[in-house]
Amino acid sequence: MDTTGLDLAGLDLAGLVERFDLGDPGFIADPYPLLAALREATPVFFNERTGQWVLTRFADVADTLRDRRLGRVYTHRFTPAEFGRPEPDLRWKDFDDHERWSLLQLEPPDHTRIRQLITKVFTPRAVAALRPTVEAFADEHLDACGARGAFDVVADYAQPYSVAVICSLLGVPRADTPRLLDWSHAIVKMYELTTTDDQKVAANRAAAEFMDYTRALIAEKRRRPDEALVSRLATVEDGGATLSDAEIVCTVIVLLNAGHEATVNSLGNGLRAFLRHRDQWDQVTSGTVAPRVAVEEMIRWDAPLQLFERWVLEDGVEIAGQAIPRGAEVAMLFGSANRDPRRFREPERFLAGRGDTAHIGFGGGIHFCIGAPLARLELEVSLAGLSRRFPGIEATAEPAYHPTFVIRGLTELRVRT
Numbered sequence: 166m167d168t169t170g171l172d173l174a175g176l177d178l179a180g181l182v183e184r185f186d187l188g189d190p191g192f193i194a195d196p197y198p199l200l201a202a203l204r205e206a207t208p209v210f211f212n213e214r215t216g217q218w219v220l221t222r223f224a225d226v227a228d229t230l231r232d233r234r235l236g237r238v239y240t241h242r243f244t245p246a247e248f249g250r251p252e253p254d255l256r257w258k259d260f261d262d263h264e265r266w267s268l269l270q271l272e273p274p275d276h277t278r279i280r281q282l283i284t285k286v287f288t289p290r291a292v293a294a295l296r297p298t299v300e301a302f303a304d305e306h307l308d309a310c311g312a313r314g315a316f317d318v319v320a321d322y323a324q325p326y327s328v329a330v331i332c333s334l335l336g337v338p339r340a341d342t343p344r345l346l347d348w349s350h351a352i353v354k355m356y357e358l359t360t361t362d363d364q365k366v367a368a369n370r371a372a373a374e375f376m377d378y379t380r381a382l383i384a385e386k387r388r389r390p391d392e393a394l395v396s397r398l399a400t401v402e403d404g405g406a407t408l409s410d411a412e413i414v415c416t417v418i419v420l421l422n423a424g425h426e427a428t429v430n431s432l433g434n435g436l437r438a439f440l441r442h443r444d445q446w447d448q449v450t451s452g453t454v455a456p457r458v459a460v461e462e463m464i465r466w467d468a469p470l471q472l473f474e475r476w477v478l479e480d481g482v483e484i485a486g487q488a489i490p491r492g493a494e495v496a497m498l499f500g501s502a503n504r505d506p507r508r509f510r511e512p513e514r515f516l517a518g519r520g521d522t523a524h525i526g527f528g529g530g531i532h533f534c535i536g537a538p539l540a541r542l543e544l545e546v547s548l549a550g551l552s553r554r555f556p557g558i559e560a561t562a563e564p565a566y567h568p569t570f571v572i573r574g575l576t577e578l579r580v581r582t
């Protein structure tokens with residue numbers, strides 16, 4: 166099967182790598198032909214633009230996620246100078262502080278300690294207990310969308326719904342959600358490889374405001390505890406270990422940011438996939454494929470998170486036959502791994518009933534998505550609600566993508582019912 170598209174035909178590896186420009190709107194709109202061509206050409210290549218070794222295939226990405234010789238950060242073992250990297254830029258200190266104790270910025274032993282404490286309160290049972298609330302939020306927002314007849318899936322449904330769910334889980338007052346959304350949008354720009362200084366200033370300011378807000382929220386929950394997660398994080402204990410205020414602040418913020426953006430983009434990308442594959446949508450509306458099964462394919466086929474990084478912490482690391490030195494950075498292409506024909510049969514096809522839960526969408530190893538049960542619940546409830554109410558839903562405009570590749574999602578998805 167030729168998935169490489171006409172303009173890629175005949176390009177050698179160097180030509181393909183040249184096209185791998187994470188800021189190119191054409192690539193972002195449809196990265197898959199180039200990803201397929203790169204994946205077939207090589208399992209690993211060096212990206213001069215970002216200074217990273219890039220992995221294209223499922224097995225190497227899955228192994229690397231579990232390889233403890235690599236870490237999400239290196240600062241628990243080495244100084245920036247030892248890794249040939251600049252010292253932290255003090256202009257972005259608030260941003261750095263807001264993720265100082267984020268699970269995504271930690272390696273063992275701190276990661277193990279904090280993840281264990283969070284897992285004690287953020288349990289699959291706590292998530293399952295949230296189902297009626299999640300269903301009520303979906304109903305409320307879908308009622309409003311249905312009444313309009315035409316709506317934007319991203320702004321009118323996915324965003325307010327997903328932020329309402331996560332705020333309810335945490336115990337954040339509903340009236341505060343618009344502010345949280347603004348902070349979250351500003352902060353996640355920092356995770357792109359193409360961030361401008363203006364975006365960094367905005368992200369830093371958002372981080373400072375978000376931390377202040379969360380400190381006040383924790384104090385309030387200590388005065389008036391409830392059953393929600395922030396209260397429980399403030400009191401959780403495991404063999405004498407507890408979370409400090411700074412650790413709770415970072416945890417609340419990472420749960421909100423990591424939880425919200427990826428879920429919104431999965432909903433947008435996934436529904437778009439269904440609108441382009443009517444036969445697959447019909448399988449869901451007719452009850453042939455359960456929404457719980459279909460959400461796995463939504464995440465696999467059009468990954469909302471396309472690229473994750475790791476630092477090489479040890480000498481002697483070799484990936485796909487390529488020696489990668491200590492201090493180097495590795496970028497794993499999740500969207501490419503999830504369409505690797507070595508792992509998935511007919512990977513380019515969107516098959517609602519595929520039912521393969523072992524895709525790479527939620528990662529693997531010690532950083533495996535702690536919110537996966539909640540994300541699956543949110544997507545399932547949404548798909549069930551959308552397919553039941555609006556079986557004839559159709560797109561009314563060609564959707565556009567945010568100009569970002571790492572977190573890849575639609576700016577809007579206009580539909581009519």
Ligand code: HEM
Pocket residue numbers: 230237268269270280331419420421423424425427428431464469470473474525526527528529531532533534535536537539540
């Ligand atoms: C469809 C939606 C989601 C996707 C595709 C997704 C994907 C991921 C992936 C790939 C990772 C691993 C990152 C790495 O290995 O470097 C991750 C980690 C994480 N996710 Fe999710 N996620 C989703 C929803 C959520 C939700 C709803 C929450 C929280 C409520 C959440 C919270 C987290 C946290 C805290 C981590 C860090 C875990 C750690 O480092 O130990 N995610 N997610």
